[in-house]
Amino acid sequence: MTPIEKVEGRAIPLGLKNVDTDVIIPAHWLKTTSREGMGKGAFETLRADPDNLFDSAEYKGAPILIAGDNFGCGSSREHAAWALGDLGIRVVIAPSYSDIFSGNAVKNGILPVVLPQAAIDRLMEVAQTDPVHVDLDTQTVTTPFQDRFVFEIDPFRKMCLLEGLDEISLTEKSDAAIGAYEAKLDAERPWMRPAA
Amino acid sequence: MTRPRTLYEKIWDAHVVEQRPDGTCLIFIDRHLVHEVTSPQAFAGLRASGRTVRRPDLTLAVPDHNLPTTARKDAGGNKLPIADPESAAQLAALEKNAPEFGIRYIDAVAPEQGIVHVVGPEQGFSLPGTTIVCGDSHTACHGGIGALAFGIGTSEVEHVLATQTLLLQPAKTMEVRVEGEVGPGVTAKDVILHITGTIGAAGGTGHVIEYTGSAIRALSIEGRLTVSNMAIEGGARAGLIAPDETTLAYLKGRPYAPRGADWDAAVAYWKSLATDPGATYDKTVVIDAADIAPSVTWGTSPEDVVPITGTVPDPASFADPSKQAAAAKSLAYMGLEPGTRMQDVRIENIFIGSCTNSRIEDMRAAAAIVKGRKKADNVKWAIVVPGSGLVKAQAEAEGLDRIFTDAGLEWREPGCSACLAMNPDKVPAGERCASTSNRNFVGRQGPGSRTHLVSPAMAAAAAVTGRLTDVRELMA
Numbered sequence: 001m002t003p004i005e006k007v008e009g010r011a012i013p014l015g016l017k018n019v020d021t022d023v024i025i026p027a028h029w030l031k032t033t034s035r036e037g038m039g040k041g042a043f044e045t046l047r048a049d050p051d052n053l054f055d056s057a058e059y060k061g062a063p064i065l066i067a068g069d070n071f072g073c074g075s076s077r078e079h080a081a082w083a084l085g086d087l088g089i090r091v092v093i094a095p096s097y098s099d100i101f102s103g104n105a106v107k108n109g110i111l112p113v114v115l116p117q118a119a120i121d122r123l124m125e126v127a128q129t130d131p132v133h134v135d136l137d138t139q140t141v142t143t144p145f146q147d148r149f150v151f152e153i154d155p156f157r158k159m160c161l162l163e164g165l166d167e168i169s170l171t172e173k174s175d176a177a178i179g180a181y182e183a184k185l186d187a188e189r190p191w192m193r194p195a196a
Numbered sequence: 197m198t199r200p201r202t203l204y205e206k207i208w209d210a211h212v213v214e215q216r217p218d219g220t221c222l223i224f225i226d227r228h229l230v231h232e233v234t235s236p237q238a239f240a241g242l243r244a245s246g247r248t249v250r251r252p253d254l255t256l257a258v259p260d261h262n263l264p265t266t267a268r269k270d271a272g273g274n275k276l277p278i279a280d281p282e283s284a285a286q287l288a289a290l291e292k293n294a295p296e297f298g299i300r301y302i303d304a305v306a307p308e309q310g311i312v313h314v315v316g317p318e319q320g321f322s323l324p325g326t327t328i329v330c331g332d333s334h335t336a337c338h339g340g341i342g343a344l345a346f347g348i349g350t351s352e353v354e355h356v357l358a359t360q361t362l363l364l365q366p367a368k369t370m371e372v373r374v375e376g377e378v379g380p381g382v383t384a385k386d387v388i389l390h391i392t393g394t395i396g397a398a399g400g401t402g403h404v405i406e407y408t409g410s411a412i413r414a415l416s417i418e419g420r421l422t423v424s425n426m427a428i429e430g431g432a433r434a435g436l437i438a439p440d441e442t443t444l445a446y447l448k449g450r451p452y453a454p455r456g457a458d459w460d461a462a463v464a465y466w467k468s469l470a471t472d473p474g475a476t477y478d479k480t481v482v483i484d485a486a487d488i489a490p491s492v493t494w495g496t497s498p499e500d501v502v503p504i505t506g507t508v509p510d511p512a513s514f515a516d517p518s519k520q521a522a523a524a525k526s527l528a529y530m531g532l533e534p535g536t537r538m539q540d541v542r543i544e545n546i547f548i549g550s551c552t553n554s555r556i557e558d559m560r561a562a563a564a565i566v567k568g569r570k571k572a573d574n575v576k577w578a579i580v581v582p583g584s585g586l587v588k589a590q591a592e593a594e595g596l597d598r599i600f601t602d603a604g605l606e607w608r609e610p611g612c613s614a615c616l617a618m619n620p621d622k623v624p625a626g627e628r629c630a631s632t633s634n635r636n637f638v639g640r641q642g643p644g645s646r647t648h649l650v651s652p653a654m655a656a657a658a659a660v661t662g663r664l665t666d667v668r669e670l671m672a
């Protein structure tokens with residue numbers, strides 16, 4: 001996983017609320033057995049409009065996306081995070097996310113920044129003409145106009161993103177604890193194993 | 197005495213393997229359901245890193261999402277190929293991965309095959325007090341039998357396969373209490389649509405919802421699975437309904453459920469899980485069952501719910517300006533005018549199925565309305581898709597399939613079907629579908645499709661009248 005620390009660039013001022021995973025990547029793109037190449041399908045319905053933001057000269061390849069409340073709601077498909085990543089998005093900025101989406105984003109090296117709506121409104125304004133700067137280390141979003149917004153992030157997620165850590169290797173360090181849990185479960189509630 | 201705890205807290209506490217200083221917990225996963233769409237990349241990841249499946253005995257794989265729901269065998273009993281090459285590749289990957297990693301596999305043509313969330317409880321693989329995950333957001337469904345169940349993404353599927361655990365933050369708790377008795381024609385689906393309309397699509401974000409109250413207790417397991425299934429539509433990570441006698445009666449004797457002395461030990465444990473008196477929730481919403489009507493959605497968010505007797509709302513009637521904009525967009529997409537009576541909305545397609553509403557009780561409710569009637573002429577496509585082969589067999593034993601086909605509805609093979617546009621069952625652009633599934637998102641049932649979420653009885657009513665209909669008018 002690519003570590004992420006500072007991201008600077010144009011931010012796509014999408015601004016919509018409740019952007020669901022069907023909008024991020026329509027279901028027919030799910031029929032693959034690999035993770036690559038999904039950026040083509042990202043926001044397909046919105047991009048059917050020739051004047052869409054994503055393919056405009058201004059925002060093509062922009063690393064930041066600004067959205068409204070409840071971004072990534074809908075299905076658990078991780079394809080949404082793969083599609084964003086493949087499109088070149090490293091940071092999403094929104095007032096809130098669906099739980100599943102923000103987890104998937106972090107696992108795929110995409111930083112979900114949470115900021116209040118007032119900050120989003122200001123960033124939407126800046127994004128019309130200027131770049132936005134996101135610094136994970138200092139947990140700030142800044143603009144060329146001296147705006148400075150501080151965001152909260154779970155320390156574990158922050159570490160994973162900064163170091164580009166793979167979660168499975170981390171968990172494997174707890175192998176003994178998992179084994180002990182399994183032994184205790186078998187002793188206390190043996191019926192928990194499927195009967196057949 | 198320990199502090200009084202909620203059902204959620206008890207299940208959570210019993211599954212903590214390790215707690216990190218920041219509060220994140222390594223949670224043991226008791227059951228992992230796997231299907232063809234969200235698993236190929238996870239198995240590929242395992243292979244690439246040389247890992248194995250830690251607990252194949254706790255893992256069950258079954259294809260459902262993109263299997264066509266037309267005949268799967270020819271007259272000679274041979275498996276028919278899947279026409280779509282990508283779907284065929286995903287199915288082939290699962291058929292290969294399951295035995296290679298030693299996982300139980302229910303084949304596409306096995307009698308037990310069906311939608312993962314129908315199969316889990318039906319096989320007794322899903323049990324109260326267990327943690328259950330699956331790479332599908334409607335895993336919340338299993339909360340209907342009192343399991344802490346949630347949808348995960350493909351990286352997490354790989355993580356669970358490799359370690360049988362997940363790293364999670366504890367959720368906040370929310371109680372949705374539905375008290376009283378529902379009126380005639382009001383089903384579990386109407387209850388959850390009404391709840392979603394009340395709390396909003398983000399009302400449960402960050403929470404696990406426990407559904408309580410006499411109206412919930414009165415529901416069958418089928419009904420409870422319907423309610424919990426759509427916890428995610430209210431933004432919640434999972435739904436829960438405390439196991440009780442109804443739950444025990446449902447599970448006893450199912451293939452993977454405990455037997456004999458194990459059963460008794462399990463029952464004692466399950467009974468200890470109920471929320472303690474004096475335990476508190478972070479949030480409580482109380483709903484009067486008498487306020488719930490047969491319900492229908494008008495827009496493209498599951499919170500866009502009105503009673504069937506209602507009208508399409510005027511976007512200006514919403515206080516929140518962003519909801520006004522969203523509603524206006526929804527109405528443009530749905531091709532609806534504010535003020536239109538929901539009962540005047542004509543319907544071209546009917547879908548009765550999905551993990552929300554494809555169990556035997558749903559089939560019976562739909563058949564009761566269709567019986568002795570005919571599909572309306574303007575309804576071009578009407579399919580009934582049982583949730584599993586066992587539901588299908590039971591329905592056929594009761595003659596329900598004939599009731600549907602006599603009325604002009606199609607009777608299909610089990611699978612996710614028109615719940616999502618991944619298999620051949622799709623709603624054409626610009627057309628409406630009265631659908632018993634769980635999502636009315638833009639394009640969910642096919643590009644340009646217009647979904648109205650309803651109960652099976654209401655979908656059946658729409659099938660025979662050709663418009664959204666108050667099912668109470670058709671009830672004897």
Ligand code: SF4
Nearest residue numbers: 334550551612615616
């Ligand atoms: S029926 Fe729909 S919601 Fe249920 S498992 Fe299948 S695709 Fe997911």
